[in-house]
Amino acid sequence: MGDTSRFAAATEDDTRAAIMRATYDALTSHGYANLTIQRIGDEFEKSKSLLYHHYDGKDDLLVDFLRFMLEHWEAKAECREEQDPRARLEALLDRVAGVELDEETAAFTAAMEELRGQAPHDAAYREQFTEHDRALRERFAEIIAAGIDEGSFHNVDPARAAEFLLTTVNGVRIQRVTRDDAGGVAATRAELDEYLDARLYRGDA
């Protein structure tokens, strides 16, 4: 079940990467609320004392985990420039707000939203989610600007449209894991497609 691709690029610091892998596995299995350093250690093939050597505690480790996930996401996002803007935009939306999630991704999404729920009262978490949002917003804005440049998108304000898409994606993410009725993702995505057709895409692609 393990999606090791999320960790494949991390070769520079093997210990950190191994700790991040263990954190990912523990979050996916237990969620934030039931997570302990002990449970992260259970997923970790090296000495547990390394965890305590590198991190002050669970939240210190998880803030670094958020930083790691963002670095990794940004490194991976760099490699996707070959498609046309519309295909890139739709692939990105599928990736960050897909209608169907496999079990592991669903569990990990739930854990990430629990982490996000720490941000209102914890500045270190808030800083990380500010950066996660910035990265996704910039990615949307770049794609929209590219579409305008090549003439396939209407001349909208890329930053504003990107913020709107980001907001929709974050709405999908939080609803998906905090509602019993699966968050209505399909309906939201269908209406988002209407928005894209009305506001962004020129003619038929």
Add this chain to the structure above:
Amino acid sequence: MGDTSRFAAATEDDTRAAIMRATYDALTSHGYANLTIQRIGDEFEKSKSLLYHHYDGKDDLLVDFLRFMLEHWEAKAECREEQDPRARLEALLDRVAGVELDEETAAFTAAMEELRGQAPHDAAYREQFTEHDRALRERFAEIIAAGIDEGSFHNVDPARAAEFLLTTVNGVRIQRVTRDDAGGVAATRAELDEYLDARLYRGDA
């Protein structure tokens, strides 16, 4: 600073209303993460033992608080039928995703999102947020259906457009309290207005 209007309609059960008022005040002052039954008791003018008599603990009380807030919101929402659909929709969006929040509302919004962050691992919280989302979605859908009926809105699928609006609102709410850059609410609302103009509103109002 106290917005007592949130509690004005609750006369049937004075003790419950007083507990809910104390919970609101404690949540606004301390947030979920730093909330204790003791701190709710500090805001409560009656005997603290009443809290323990009525509730098993902090989470049991907070789940009832979410239920109370929803009942209150639904009762209040019933009274706003007089305006035309477009004015009603914009008033509702201002109310649930306003660009500027006063200090108390901002603190309360943060606490609500912390509560929502409990929902991935707690079925009782999840049930409440499912109901909160349902209520807001139904309100949006009713307004959209009324606009279609009177001919001022295009003939969209009210349920689908309502789900999309709900998702945007929930995105605004979570971003607002989990980012250092205030969540870009103004940009999101400006783009949402473009969506409404393109998809929902017929001609000029």
